[in-house]
Amino acid sequence: MLTIANVLVVVALAQICFATIKLQEHFEWNILDFDYADENTKIRDLITGKYKPENSLPVGIEIWKDKFFVTVPRWKEGIPSTLNYVQLNSLVKNPSLIPYPDLKSNELGNCKEGLSTVYRIHADKCDRLWVLDTGTYGIAETMQSVCPYAINIFDLKTNTKIRRYEFRPEDTNQNTFIANILVDMEGSCDDAYAYFSDELGYGLIVYSYKQNKSWRFTHSYFMPDPLKGDFNIDGLNFQWGEEGIFGMTLSPKTVAGDRLIYFSPLASHREFVVSNKVLQNSSKVSNSYKDFYPLNERIHGHVTGKIMDEDGIQFMSFIDKNAIGCWNSKYVYDNKNIDIVDKDDVGLIFPCDLKIDKYRNLWVISDRMSNFLVASLNYKEVNFRVYFAPIDVLLKDTVCEKKKYMKLNDHFEPFGGEKFVFQHYGTGNLLF
Ligand SMILES: *[C@@H]1O[C@H](CO)[C@@H](O)[C@H](O)[C@H]1NC(C)=O
Ligand SMILES: *[C@@H]1O[C@H](CO)[C@@H](O)[C@H](O)[C@H]1NC(C)=O
Numbered sequence: 001m002l003t004i005a006n007v008l009v010v011v012a013l014a015q016i017c018f019a020t021i022k023l024q025e026h027f028e029w030n031i032l033d034f035d036y037a038d039e040n041t042k043i044r045d046l047i048t049g050k051y052k053p054e055n056s057l058p059v060g061i062e063i064w065k066d067k068f069f070v071t072v073p074r075w076k077e078g079i080p081s082t083l084n085y086v087q088l089n090s091l092v093k094n095p096s097l098i099p100y101p102d103l104k105s106n107e108l109g110n111c112k113e114g115l116s117t118v119y120r121i122h123a124d125k126c127d128r129l130w131v132l133d134t135g136t137y138g139i140a141e142t143m144q145s146v147c148p149y150a151i152n153i154f155d156l157k158t159n160t161k162i163r164r165y166e167f168r169p170e171d172t173n174q175n176t177f178i179a180n181i182l183v184d185m186e187g188s189c190d191d192a193y194a195y196f197s198d199e200l201g202y203g204l205i206v207y208s209y210k211q212n213k214s215w216r217f218t219h220s221y222f223m224p225d226p227l228k229g230d231f232n233i234d235g236l237n238f239q240w241g242e243e244g245i246f247g248m249t250l251s252p253k254t255v256a257g258d259r260l261i262y263f264s265p266l267a268s269h270r271e272f273v274v275s276n277k278v279l280q281n282s283s284k285v286s287n288s289y290k291d292f293y294p295l296n297e298r299i300h301g302h303v304t305g306k307i308m309d310e311d312g313i314q315f316m317s318f319i320d321k322n323a324i325g326c327w328n329s330k331y332v333y334d335n336k337n338i339d340i341v342d343k344d345d346v347g348l349i350f351p352c353d354l355k356i357d358k359y360r361n362l363w364v365i366s367d368r369m370s371n372f373l374v375a376s377l378n379y380k381e382v383n384f385r386v387y388f389a390p391i392d393v394l395l396k397d398t399v400c401e402k403k404k405y406m407k408l409n410d411h412f413e414p415f416g417g418e419k420f421v422f423q424h425y426g427t428g429n430l431l432f
Contacts, residue, residue, distance in 0.1 A: 020344040022394050023324070023364060023387035027086070028093050031379045032056040032072065034080045035096040037103070045080065052078025057372050058384050059179075060120035061365045063088065063357045064129065064156050068386070070097055070365075071118045074108060075139040081106035082118045083131060101159040108137060111147035112164070119179035120305075120353055126189035128162070129154040132181050132196060139373070149178065151194065151207055165207065171216045176201035182248040184259065184276055193280055197245040197263065198222070204245060204263075206279050215282040221245075221292050224267035231302060233319055233370045234349045243267040247316065249308035250276070251329055262295075262314065262329070266304060269297040271333050295333035300325055300340070305353045307362075309391055313400055315341070315362055317351035324351055324364060326400035339398040347385050356391070363388045 031053050036042035045051035055076035062069040067085040074082055081099035083106055099106045107114030115133045122130040131154065135147030149167040154160065172178075177200035185192040192209040202222040207214045222245035229241025243266035251260040258277045264270060271294075278284050278291040301320035308314045312329040323343035331337040342348070350369045356362055364387045368377060377383045395401045 020342045020347055020387060022342045022396075023344075023348075023389045025347070025385055025387050026093075026363075027068075027090075027095070027384075027386035028382045029058075029384040030094070030382055032058060032384070033094070033096040034084070035098045036080070049078055051080050052076070054377075054379060055079060057369060058365060058367050059352055059369070060118065061353045061355055061363060061386065062121045062123050062129070063355055063363060064123040064127070067100075067156075069100065069121060069123075069129070071121060072097070073117045073119060073134075073139075074137050075117075082108075082115050082133075083121070101154065101161075105161070109146040111135065111150070115152065116147050120181050122181055122183045122194075123156060124183050124185055124189075124192065126185070126192075127156045128189070129156050130181060130183050130194055132178060134178060149176070153209075163209075163212075165212060165214070167205065167214055171203075171205045171214050172198070173201045173203070176203075178205070180246060180248060182250055182261065184250055184261075184280075193276070195248060195261065195279060197248055199244055199246050199266065200242055202244045204279065206282070208280070213282070215285050217279065217285055217288065219289065219292050221272045221294060222263075222265065224265045225270065228269055228302070229267045231320065231370065234322070234345075234368070236370055236374050238370065238374045241267050247303055247306040249306050249314050251308060252310055252312050260329075262306075262308070264303050264306075266302060269299075269301060271295040271298070296335075298325075298333075298338055299335045300338065305351065307354045307356055309356055309360070309362075311402070313391070313395065315354050315356075315394075317354065317364070319350055319370075322346075322348040322351075324348065324354070324362075324394075326395060326398055328400040328402070337399055339400055341394040341398055341400070342389070347387070357388075360391045361388045362391055362394055 055078045056072045058070045059073055060071035066088045068088045069085045072079055072082055083100045084097035085100050086095040108116050117134045117136045118131050131152045133150050133152055135145055137144050137146050151165045153163040155162045176198050178196045178198050180197045182195040190210045194207045196205040204217040224244050229239050231238055231240055245263055246266040248261055248263045253259055258275045260273050262273050274292045278288050300318040303316045304319055306316035314327045314329055316325045318325045322345045323340045326341050327338045348366045351364050351366045353365050367384050371377055
């Protein structure tokens with residue numbers, strides 16, 4: 001006989017089945033709220049519609065000391081601030097977003113002093129925050145460019161902007177849409193490069209901090225796969241067939257002394273790779289077709305955000321699977337070497353951005369972006385979640401765990417491309 005107690009147990013078990021096992025929830029919001037220094041201004045803005053909490057979607061995250069950054073693109077009206085943070089050790093799970101460095105510096109359409117729309121951001125080892133302002137307001141048909149694309153770099157120790165660099169007109173085109181950034185630093189703080197993937201204009205823009213200059217690569221590998229534009233996420237079917245180069249990761253140094261940039265178009269199941277020495281050489285722009293290499297296709301489908309740790313483990317969001325995946329880049333990019341580290345059909349709907357903190361925790365934000373854009377969100381439920389887990393915990397019992405490969409005769413298989421194999425596997429040793 002089914003007693004109430006039995007029913008409760010069954011319900012509890014059902015809940016456990018779809019919860020993340022390894023990732024621990026740190027923040028959760030039904031709807032975002034912004035911290036106004038002055039409550040009267042907030043009430044006035046709510047009444048006038050200058051502030052519309054239901055229009056805010058968190059997209060990018062970063063961790064620096066006790067600050068947890070959250071970016072909110074101005075896709076719709078009523079977003080007070082695009083670059084924000086909350087206290088990492090906040091006493092509540094749904095803290096209000098605090099504009100960074102302040103509200104004034106987030107003014108829409110104030111090209112020199114403000115920020116219009118920011119997606120993903122990066123805090124480097126020199127305590128600088130790299131922020132690309134797309135200068136846009138709206139999305140798709142409603143998108144207007146109110147300012148040029150510009151890199152803004154903040155000194156996190158003083159909360160001041162130390163550099164602003166506008167992209168050259170040749171760096172973008174009429175389709176340009178850049179939501180991703182990768183920072184590559186060698187030794188000194190000056191010796192830094194940033195790479196920006198132009199998702200809809202199909203380009204890769206490189207910025208040299210030392211030279212204060214930018215240049216743009218184009219390549220057919222930046223384009224979407226025309227057969228991979230159909231998406232099914234959380235019961236919604238939609239087509240994002242135009243989505244090109246999106247997520248990028250940076251490898252540790254190889255035996256050849258360079259680092260590898262792995263990238264993948266969003267409407268594609270394939271991964272590609274190029275050496276950072278190619279991207280850093282501006283005279284390669286028009287003559288580097290064969291320096292880019294295709295790797296295999298993955299069975300887990302589309303990937304948006306991804307990141308690589310210091311051991312060359314790539315973590316990526318499998319948006320079709322409500323899951324986070326891993327690949328140990330010491331081994332061929334092949335399905336037998338790619339695995340799922342955690343999955344949750346409620347909590348991980350559209351994992352949007354991933355970051356690694358200095359304690360080797362992986363952080364993930366999931367935001368139901370496809371529901372927000374294609375349908376709508378129900379603000380009576382939790383919509384936005386931030387999770388974290390130590391990398392070693394995530395890798396446990398997956399094929400990405402290192403010890404599984406320590407068997408003597410488990411010979412590794414380098415990925416495709418003769419010249420690439422020659423350059424990076426010449427010694428027959430492992431990559432790093
Ligand atoms: C970098 O270049 C931009 C224009 O291209 C200029 O406005 C800015 O002052 C330069 N910054 C530095 C630090 O040289
Ligand atoms: C940059 O690329 C050009 C053209 O391929 C090459 O001649 C040159 O040696 C490269 N420079 C560096 C620093 O690698």
